[in-house]
Structure formats: structure tokens, C-alpha cells
Amino acid sequence: MSSITAVTSAKAHGNANAARCGHALGRNLLIIGAWLVFALFLLLPLYMVLSEALKQGLGVFFTAILEPDAIAALKLTLLAVAISVPLNLLFGVAAAWCVSKYEFRGKSLLVTLIDLPFSVSPVIAGLIYVLLFGAQGFFGEWLQDRDIQIVFAVPGIVLATLFVTVPFVARELIPLMQEQGTQEEEAARLLGANGWQMFWYVTVPNIKWGLIYGVVLCTARAMGEFGAVSVVSGHIRGYTNTLPLHVEILYNEYNHVAAFSVASLLLALALCILLLKQWSEARLARLQSNAAEE
């Protein structure tokens, strides 16, 4: 009897060992697979940008990014970011506030509408503003009479950037604020805080990291938007060219080194954004785990 138990237990042991070996092999294969995907899909394009940019040395690189048209494009990109990010931040906070703190009819429809710009092609985002404000558009004549130009000018670029970045902040804040509920705000009110005091001293510290996270994502998209801006820009060098459009023009002129030089500038900005994102995400996770422990 005991010998049989010994044999079966040895057998079971052997099976478990084999399973563990198989497990370790599978684990290593999967990790190698992930590294391969990472290297081939993500690292290789990065390497391409840098190596093409530095092909003819640092001198050519700096000439390309310090050229007046490139500087003008950088300024316009920064302007679009500086207008669209604060406006969408304000919108995101307002939208998240009414969605997360109250119950009302049509709430899920509202959430769907907030997300709508994500599922609309950027080219369509540009097209709708051309249809509204272009020469043949609904307001075209009215604007022409008053000598106001929106499409193929800076306002159009700002509008298109605004459209594609509408959901970012709201999207980060809604789940976060829904999870936090309303108890702390109610307590503040009962202790005599007025609406703004409640908002600044209770809500803002609670949602700070989610807010930063949303702003970082919004900035990334505003800075890099191409399709929507391309439709409304008219591609006037030094006037309505953003950095991504400048890259396109240089590339289509077969000025590859300059195109990749400007592209590597955008790549550097993108890497900064990833760092910021990682940092705010880590703070957010720490905050949530602290809250869970309490």
C-alpha cells in the first residue's frame, strides 16, 4: 500500500516538475516574443528617425531645425497647444463634474457625445470646418463681407486642434471622480464651505493627478495632430504650417534629412510626454492604493 502511494506521489511529483518546466519554457518564449514585438514595432522606427536625421552630421541637423520656417511652425504648434489645452481642461472638469456628481436622464448619451471626436476621422474633423467657414460654406459669404478668414488661417488650425482633443481630460476625470463619489464634497459643504472653496480645497487636490494625466495626453495629441490641421491649413509656409505639416512638406520635397531632423524634434517632445505621463500615472496609482488602504 505504502509503496503504491510512494510511486503515485513520485509520479505526481514528476508531472508537476514537467508542468513547471513547460511553464518556464512558455514564460521565457512569451517574454522573448514581447521583447521582439517591442524592438521591431516600437524601437526600430525611433532608431530610423534619429539615424536619418543625423545622416549628414549635427551641422545639417541644427540648420534644419533653426531655419525660420521651422521656427514659425514651432511657434504655431505651441500656440495651438496653448489655446486648446486650457479650453479642453476647463471643459473636461465641467463635463466630469456634471457626469460624476449627479444623476440625470440622458447621461450615457452625453458621455457618448463627449467621446464622439475619437471615432470621427481627423480628415472629417477638418472637413466640417471647411463646410462651415470656407468660401462656399454656410458662413462663407458673411465672413468674406467682414474680411474675416478662419479656414486656411490660424483660427481654423486652432479649431481643428480643439475638436480632436475635446475628450482627453474629460475621459480621464470621469471614472476617477465617479469612484471618489460625493462624500468629501458633502462634508465640506456641511462644515460651511461655499461652492468654490469646496471645489478648490477638496475636489482639486483629489483629482490633481488625473487632471495632469489628461492634460499630458491632450498636449501630445494637440502637438501632433496632422489630418484635421492639414485640411484647414492651406499649407502656407511660415504662416499656417504646424511642425507636423512642416515635416510633410520637407519630406515631399525630397529634403529627407531636414524632414527627419524636424521629426526628431517632435520625437524628443513625445518622449518628454511619455516621461510626464509615466510620472503622473505612478502618482495616481499611489493615491488610489492609499485610498484603498484607508
Place this chain on the structure above:
Amino acid sequence: MSRRTSPVIPGFGLTLGYTLVYLGLLVLIPLGAMFVHAAQLTWSDFWAIVSAPRVLAALKLSFGTAFVAALINGLIGTLLAWVLVRYRFSGRRIIDAMIDLPFALPTAVAGIALTALYAPSGLVGQFASDLGFKIAYTPLGITLALTFVTLPFVVRTVQPVLADIPREVEEAAACLGARPLQVFRHVLLPALLPAWLTGFALAFARGVGEYGSVIFIAGNMPMKTEILPLLIMVKLDQYDYTGATAIGVLMLVVSFVLLLLVNLLQRRIETP
């Protein structure tokens, strides 16, 4: 429940009003204007525009490549999510942080980088041309570009769900004699499927509308490698606003129907 509809917290009217006005002015009225513009067309005019061979070819190409790219991401995205959640290995944090690169990188930069990589003279493209096929300037190149820009969607939707599944469930299944593949098929897959479908749908929708990263690698030959968003651009350049609007409406409607189907599928899975 009354806790949620708190009368103590002020600002309902202000925030809801602001949200509706902002969304209305920036998103809803302009999108509505496109449909109003399209409504000036008769049905037969609309049909004549959208059933032109060039439009149909672009439609097939856009939705086909976006679908394949979303499927590829469904596979490698699940792989990445699995490895990042379940294993601790060197470089894990770097990979985890860099997954979002395609969202942070401007699409035009991605476009020219991928073209340089996959063109016949490029780093990867030359191997392909040695083997006798082309990557850039073919639907394959478009699919690869779309796979790159939509890579984070599936990873980021599957990752949190996978992290929330308790290991005990799988161990219990293994103790009851399930082989690893059976555990995956019967325990993990049903739990992951809704999140996977969400990621798939997001990647697909983004892929259909994507413009910046595709136009460089596509080659943009009418009937062969011309995507729908580019066709809208072409019509706009020819001042054919009506044609552009009709294609825009077609794109929105088809994407909407497909997303609706995915939503229905998701609901059937969640409530068996």
C-alpha cells in the same frame, strides 16, 4: 442611491450648461452641418458618388486594412498585456512605458519613419525585396502603419482586466485537471473578451480614420493604395465639396454601424 443625487453639491446647472454649449458649438453643430450639406443631394446623386469604383476600392481598402491591423493588435496586444501583467523580468517597466509611444508620437513622424523602414531600400524593406515582395506602397505597408498607430488600444484595455483576475481561479482550474490551454480557453478568455472587443473596436475605428501615418507609406495610387480619408482630401483639393461630404457621411455611417455591432456583440457576451 440618494447619496449620488446630492442636492448639497452646487454647480449642476453651470457645469451641464457649459458642457452642452461647448460640445454643441465645437462638435455637434459642425458635424450636423455636414449632414445638412449632404442632405442637399438626392439619393441617386449620393449613390452615384459613393458607388463610384474609386470610392468603393478605397472603402474596401480602408476597412480591410483597419480590420486586419486591429486583428494583429488583438494578438500581439494580448501577448504584451499578458507578459506585462504576469511576469517580472528586466526591462518590463521600459516596455510598459513605451507601449504608449504611438499615441505620443505625431502620426506624420510615425509615417515617415515607417516608410523609411519598409521602403525597398530601407532597413527592413530590403530583406522583403530580396525575397521578391514589397511592403511600402502596398496594402501590407498600410496595414503595418495602422498596426503601429493602434498598438496601445488592446494592450491598455486588456491589461487592467487581466490584472484584476485572481490567480486562484486559474489555480483552481489547474487543480481540477485543466491543461494550460483549457484554462486559457475556459477561464481567461471569457473574462477578457469584453475588454478585448473594446480594444479591438477602438483600434478599428481609429484605423479607418487614420490619415497622417498612412499617406506616406501608402503610395496613394487610385484604385490600389488610396484610403478613404485621402480620397476626401483629393476631392477637397478639387473643390468638390459635395463629393467630399458624401464620402465623409458614408464613412461616419459605416463606422457607426460597425461600432454598434461590436457593442451588441459585447452585450451578448456579458449577459449570456
